Amino acid sequence: MDDLMLNQFLLLGAILFCIGVYGVIARKNTVMVLMSIELILNAVNINLLTFGAANGDVAGAVFALFVIAVAAAEVGVGLAMVLIIYRNRASVDLDDVDSMRG
Amino acid sequence: MLEQAWIIPIIPAASFFGILLFGKRLPRKGSELGVAAVGVAFVLALVTQVQWFQHVDDAENESEPTEEHAAAVVDIDSESAAPVQEEEQPAEEDGGEHASIEPVTREWTWFQFGETEAKVGTLIDGPAVMMLIVVTLVSLLVHVYSTDYVGGDRRYTHFFAFLSLFTASMLGLVMSKTTLQLMVCWELVGVCSFVLIGHWWEEKANSDAALKAFITNRVGDVGMITGVIVLFFAAGQTFDILDINTQALNGDISHLALLVASCALIAAVMSKSGQFILHTWLPDAMAGPTPVSALIHAATMVVAGIYMVSRLYGVFWEGLSIGISSVNLLALVGGVTVLGGAGLAFVQNDIKRVLAYSTVSQLGYMVMALGVGAWTAALFHLFTHAFFKACLFLGSGSVSHAVHSFDMREMGGLRRWMPHTFKTFIIATAALIGIFPFAGFWSKDEILAGASQLGGPGNYRVFMVVGILGAVMTAAYMTRCVYLTFFGEFRGHGQPHESGPRIVVPLWILAVLGVVAGLANLPSALAPDSVELRFEHYYEPVGAYFPSIMPEFAHPEFSIGIALVSTLIGLTGIAIGVAWYTGRIGLRGITERNRLADVGYTTLVNKYYFDHLYTGVIADGTKGPVARGANWVNQNVIDGVVNGAGRLATVTGRWVYAHVDQQVVDGAVNGSASAAQGGGQVFRQLTSGKVQQYGALLFGAAALFAGVFIVFV
Amino acid sequence: MSNSEFLNDWGLILMVFLPLAGALVMLLIPKDEEQTHRWVALLASLAAAGVGVALLADFDYDNTAQLQFVVNEPWIDVIRSRFVVGLDGLSVPLVALTLLITPLCIIYSWNHFPEPRNPKAFLILLLVLHTGMLGTFVAQDLILFFVFFEVVLLPMYFLIGVWGGDNRQYAAIKFFLFTLFGSALMIVSFLALFFVAGGETFVIPELAQRISTPGDFGIEAVPLATQVLIFGGMFMGFGIKVPMFPFHTWLPDAHTEAPTVGSVILAAILLKLGTYGFVRVALPILPEAAVEWAPYIGALAVIGIIYGALACLAQTDMKRLIAFSSVSHMGFTMLGIATLTDFGLNAAVMGMVAHGLITGMLFFLAGSVKERYHTLEIRRLGGILVKAPRIGWIFGFTALASLGLPGLAGFWGEFPAILSAYEPGAGLSEVTFRVYMVIAAVGTVFAAGYLLWLYQRTSFGVTKEEFEDDEIADVEVPEWIAWTPMLVLILVIGVYPNLVFRVTDDQLAGVAQMLTAAVGG
Amino acid sequence: MVAQNIFFYVIAAGMVGAAVAVVTTRNVVHAALYLIAVFAGVAAQFIILAAEFVAVTQVLIYIGAIMVLMLFGIMLTRARIGRDVDMTNDHWWIGVGTAVLLAAVMGYALIDRWGDDALPAERQVNAVGGSNTATVSDSIFSQYLIPFEIVSVLLLAALVGAIVIARKDR
């Protein structure tokens, strides 16, 4: 193994992605869920840059930059939602947020 | 007028609408309209009659020179190996007899399918003319009679309206050119009978009777429809009666088709003409007003079946191979009916029901006659029977008018109060029993003769025996009927009285006809040429469309033996009554001399003679074996079957509706609906409200789809 | 001449859409001016009828097989659907029937609207229905046909659901779902047909040509299996509408619950859409498939005849009984169609007209009885003839007509149907159909049975004591006006059936020949 | 090269461990800190992939901005600082299942497609006299101009909206 394989990055990304998925499903605290989402997005970024490097162009990098920017925006929105929920029900447990169903 | 015959049914039809629309406003509540219409129809019928005679005579006169036809006929005749015929039918007469008398026809297109045209029109020939007279005459008399009889009835007007409609449809039936038209009128008369039987529909019994009549007839109509359809296609898509007959006789139609058709049509005859086993509606139909019974259920409508057979005789002739067989369905049905009907007449207490069953058995005679090939005899009997049976019915009506009941147990001794009714009734009875020289004698005699002489090997002798038996029974039950009604003591209440002229006059007219009608067909043996066999001469449709061109077709010859036998038979039947009657007088003589004996004997008489003669001789002698059995069968089996069928249908209907329709069929539908709802309930679990489970579903589904497609694509 | 020019170009369109126009006008009139609404509705329907009469007068009866007054305009190009309407021998009787019935219904409901009254909505729906029905009978393009075919659903749904009886909502939705199910499959088969025929046109005659002679249009012949499947879809669509056993269960409910006028139109015209569809669409376009299906259709038809009759015998409700009698009667019509013969088809069309008049009339009567006695329980009725003799007599007359009495219209629907079953069209088993014939003939006995039994129980006898002393009005003026034409027609057609046969025959003979040709006969 | 590999695996191991810790630890703040570790690792990997600019952005935005936001969120929602008994809900096993399934599918797909592709040794996109950074900027302002402009609107919208939502109105 003298030079870098594409797959080691991709698999790393995949693993992060899956861990993130586990996080968003299993975590109770909404903020934790947001963190897990970030894991997912980072996994994607790794993919993008890996492919970028492999293809030898910068589209991947650019894409990653956009993802990062968007992620920032989303986190902002998400935290706003967390706050408002917290304000209305004094809890950030997603389990409690199920007044509508069926 | 032969051309314009269509006018005749139109007139009463018009009067039907007339009466319906403004009958109520007329002074006599519309009856005058009906009477007038039928009167005119009668006159026109007479005119037609006369013109037809001329037509026939002309046909003969010009048929003399036309050799080839005559020749043809002659050589047919010569090889027709009926020895009977050879000797007693002079050749010149043959020529006359067999000169093809073309019927006068007229037709219009009714509607067409593609190239097939359904026609409607008039077919005027012997039988038609004869029926025209019978129908219009009896109808006229009944109309007159009814003005008195149903006077003051709440539906007086409607009564006459439907009498008119009936007359119209019956006339239409007799002059039908096509089987389709025949069928239409056939149904129409059925409806009229339905309406008139149910005339007093307030009592359920009456409406029941009406329904029974109509539905039983519908059963027969299945046969009618089938027969007509089979003939229609078998004869190359035509309804035309003449065509069908001709083709049937020329062998253009397969024997099978003819057989099927005639069997089907026999079913129709059974229902319409009250033959066993579809006869049960006829006695019930007596629920209707008596004039109706006289007109529809004795004189005219019920003979529609016989008339239809006589119309399509070619079909039956070939289909049942009447000419060469010695037993066939038609004759069989007739024979059974003769005996069955007669037997049942014994056990009735309702005078009209007696007459009804007697009608049944008389119709049986006619059917039997047709079955054995005695065409003329059948129609002749139809002719005479119409008069005297109508007379009997009207008589019974007159009686009931007097005693307000039809139950013979509430009558008796009426001869003192109702001389006219009595006399006419006696005459008619004599005619029915067939006493020389009354009408019935001649016609019945011809039938017996036919049964004995016609047909293939061995002839139809069986049916002659049947006929003779029937004659005995007829005599017997009529005697009983007459005795219970007119002799003995009056057992009813109130003061009986003779009916008014509008009732009596028709009675007399019919009675007279009941005497003289028989003279219409004097056998050649007994009469000069000028008057012999006039009926046969003028009314038998000779020509290509009639079996007369077939070698086997022949006329029975008057045989003195049968005549005597039948007369004796009749007399025996009466003898019983007479003997017993005179015996009663003798006894009364004694009682006048001896009080004690008087007491003893009167009781003895009133019990003994009555019981002995009535119960012992008549009942045990005849009713016992035949009638009681027949009656039991009739009430429990046949009637049971007929009514049971109805009840069965209803029950089945209920079951099907409750279990199949509402549960299976409908259930399936509603079931699927609720299934969908249930599915909805299940799938609602997907949206549990927990967003993280949504997420799990999202990621999981994505992964799952990806996996599935990776594997399977 | 310009007059007939105008008729040619605009006659049909006017006739079809005048009622709709009337409805739009009524939308603008405030709700409480009921009198105005009545008149507008009546005039609209009469105007349509007037145009219709003009058309029928101008109609060339010597070649009824020919489409006349054809209007052929592009409509929805993208899906290759054109606006094609035209009259021919098959349409004329049904159009005439429709034009007759609707005004009569409006008159009948003149001053007794069912609860909740609201004449405005009621009449508007009636007019929309009118347009839908007329359109269906003149449309010559499958899509147009389908649209009109479906347009009638909504108004009828509301008529039943809003103005109906106690169980109206169930009945209404059942009617709606059943019919929609049928039409959903039907449209699928229409499309399949469209594509197998080269995806060029929806116009019925053209499609027929394309299927019959694919060579001329450069498309490959349609395999029989495909045709049979497509026919199956149409069968569902039309069969449910007819309705054929076992798809009939919506009918009794709908009829029983619907307001009088609703039942009348349902029985008189809506049911005909199904049978008409068979004759107009299914048979000409897919003759071979028709031959394949005919025995089964015939079987279902005779089952329907007997089954409906049996169900009738079980009914305790007058209206429901009449409804089931429809199942039985339409069985005759379908039998006629199933024979694929000239006779049979003629019988079918005659059967449609006759059944329309007669059963429509029966429902009118049922409505009037319900209005007077406030019940249709057969047990509670009785002696109508005593209380209201005229109604009683008319009822009797209609019942007789309904049981197929010769000399009245009903007979000409039944007898030729039975007749035709004796010699079915080319490629059909005679034995099978002769069996059908006998069964159908037996069915006539049942018909007499249940109808007369109904009549006996309701009209004969004496009035039940519960109605002993309340006043039962006899026929009223609007009823006279509404009924007389129907009664007269029942009689006239009965006496002179050629009124209908003459119009339909050429057309149907053509169809029959097509069917014969299809099986290479 | 080998150095890079060692470098990679060390960091990767750290990242995975930290990530697992993020989704398992019972302490919110610890989770946040572990997340920072992951982000840092990601930035390091970017360096290996010769995407310096992205790496820098990663550090600036994620660690500098997003994580701070996160911590603010944690504070504002007064989540208990320190161990919290139930940070994972009862349905965690669903998570496990889903994650495993995903991992299987992804792993198979990736290995199947890029089983033994190596990254090019020279990962600089050789634009004329420029570095990746230059190329990135070029393409952002030419090829990806429109997304770039949109993102600005997006950020504005997110900002405004977040404020409106989160704001306590009087």
Next chain:
Amino acid sequence: MSAVLASLAQADGGFVRPVIDWHALAPELVLTAVLCAVLVADLFLPEDRKALLPSLAGLGLLAALIPVLTLAVDGADRTMFGGAYAVDNFALVVKALFLVAGYVTVLMSTNYIAEGDYAEGEYYFLLLSSILGMTIMGSARDLVTIFVALELLSVPAYLLAGWRKRDPKGNEAGVKYYLMGVFASGVLLYGMSLLYGVAGSTQLTDIGSALAGGESVPAITLAIVFCVAGFAFKVSAVPFHTWAPDTYEGAPTPITAFLSVSSKAAGFVALLQLVIIGFAERPDVVRPLMWLLAALSMTIGNVIALRQSNVVRMLAYSGISQAGFMLAPLAVMGQIGDDMLTSIVTYLLIYAGMNLGAFTVVMAVARKTGSAEVSSFGGLFEYAPSLAILMSVFLFSLAGIPPLAGWLAKFVAFRAVIDADTGWAYGLAVVMAVNSVISLGYYANIAREMWMNPVPDGDRTPVRVPVSLNAALAITVVFTLVFGVTQWATELGDMAQFVASIGP
């Protein structure tokens, strides 16, 4: 100074200034201008003049429609950035759809927002930015652009969904929509990254050619499935539908309408671009996938809808099943040519009209009854006949009863599917047929309430409908009626073709 800049620019010749077709960008530019204007105006307008904001927003949308029309008249297909951004007929049609639908949404919102105490300016600002995202989505032919546009139309939507922030249901709606949205974009991004990896380019056309040929390798399948899943979430197709009912119920009704129409349409637009341009050569994956999604959405959406007692939730599920109908033609991709695109776009146009209309009536009724329960519609026909009639029109149009527009939509869908003439296609057609019947069940249920049931509380005071709602109703009902009997909808759908449509 400028010289320095110039020299800098010279320094590397790598940068070539992109050519920008301003006309092609005009609609978006107008929108951007308007949304900024709204934001600013909101700052300076006094409380009592806020009513101007909706008018401003509405006018802005109509203004943005003008360049769309001019472009349509001009007719030339325009592409920029090497095909990353295309203004072709498809783009124009969908842009017009988004703008008009947006306008109706504004009309719906006017009174609703003004009367509740919501932040008004920001509301319209976010609404407009979301619409901006959609219009850009119409032209995006490049993964990055698609992604960013998607986020631009989603993020404001998340916020708007949670706009009723004092109402716990409002928050719940927001957070659920937000989280699911983010999950979906995660999946989508991963898929996109794989696509980029496979194709080496973010341009759809390149991807299309890169995916062409041979068997699909797992990575490509994975990428396709993930991308489709990402947008299946947007169009709320089963099993990615779970957010829809809750969000619809909790969000402000105008936003619900907006989500159920515009954002669903945007999802379809993206999906169409991806599938028709990008995945054109991979029917072996797309067809079964779409078949599955369509069948599931139709059936499950319908049967659940049967059980709903809340009109809005019912409409949500009905929207899910309608999405199934719209997906159906994709299940025969590549077998029927352009008819597929035509049918879907037609369906979108018609669906927008009737669904917006239905929601408008729901709002109008809620103004009186204050509830969206089915029972609250009882006896509507008695006291508000016109509303009842309109609602019936929309509902039965949704059910696909001729001659209302909905039948044409369903018809073109049927037509496209059956055109394929394969066993699977006919199977799908039958599923569609059965479902169109089931759907009638719940649509007619509401009609039943309105026409056949008594007023629940006996309160027969007529409903006062503000002018803006009337306008919305007028627009939608005209569309619903006219599209049904004319060929305009289908013509538009037929017109909407890609400039770079490389599908067979």
